[in-house]
Amino acid sequence: MADVTRRLFLRHLRGTPTSWVRLHVGGRVRREGVGQSFWYRPLRAVLSEVPVDDRELPLLFHARTGDFADITVQATVTYRVADPALAAGRLDFSVDPRTGRARARPLDQVATLLAELAQQPALDLLARVPLAEALTTVAPVREAVSDALATEARLADIGVAVVSARVVAIRPEPELERALQTPTREAVQVQADRATYARRAQAVAQERAENPAAPPSSPSPTPAAATGGGQFATALTLRTSPGSTASRSYTVPRNRVLLLTDFLVDNPQGDTGTLTITADDVRVVTYGLENFRNQDYHSVTPIRVPAGSRVTLTVECRQPGTPVGAATPGTCQEGLYLNGILNRTRP
Known part of the structure; x- marks a missing residue:
């Protein structure tokens, strides 16, 4: 957020290198760009401030596979406002000229749109594959989401560009995940049991060789x-x-x-x-x-x-x-x- 200071009836705005600012006076654009610093009269000025830095949007949504198993997809979308002048005309990036505070939450609108656009191709792809394949198709899901966001006209209309899309994890429900892990755990346990049995058998054989047992005696007086x-x-x-x-x-x-x-x-x-x-x-x-x-x-x-x-x-x-x-x-x-x-x- 830009810094706004007061001097009598005037205000001074000092922007940042990652914020694009536009000043309207009397319906005409007087200043616009990043790193702006200027004086203005708050009663006549209309200000817009658009952040142009890269922003991370974490996503977590549920999907259903082709064999009706519920899974959770965790992804992250990196985006930025590539055309701030267009974004300022389509979304409400206005700020209060007296305090410099934003009057609306336009980035929430962008985040909602990105989340809906990213989920749809992932849901369509995962609904066509069984659970076992869905858990290993991270790369196809990432490519589907990236391609869909890169060609989406609605993002271009508001001046937003997607830098990257990453799928962090695809996981089933906890009970189903434990069931899928059981065969591997059992196989590892069987190998461990075999190794333990072999080690004990070798130790017993070595001990018998080093310490031969005496013939067992009978408890009977006439054995x-x-x-x-x-x-x-x-x-x-x-x-x-x-x-x-x-x-x-x-x-x-x-x-x-x-x-x-x-x-x-x-x-x-x-x-x-x-x-x-x-x-x-x-x-x-x-x-x-x-x-x-x-x-x-x-x-x-x-x-x-x-x-x-x-x-x-x-x-x-x-x-x-x-x-x-x-x-x-x-x-x-x-x-x-x-x-x-x-x-x-x-x-």
């Missing part, structure tokens, strides 16, 4: 001697209704002893609740289902499970999870994968 056996592996799967508890067990056969070295628990749905593993009626470990999708356990000293005893998987289901891209199941589903050595025994 059964173990003879040669083979590698053992089995799997237990369990479905549990919400709000209930269920169990499934593996029973060691007669004349056998199980030396349990490793096991893996699986929670593919992302259920919530608790999972407990017992061996020979002794609790080995308890997990919160919400804390893992798969979890491995390695024992440097094998867990001895005698004949007739059981390895039991117990699940307390609070709420089933929802797998990616599938409906919510009606039950919790967990799995237990056992590894070890199953030896024969003799009296």
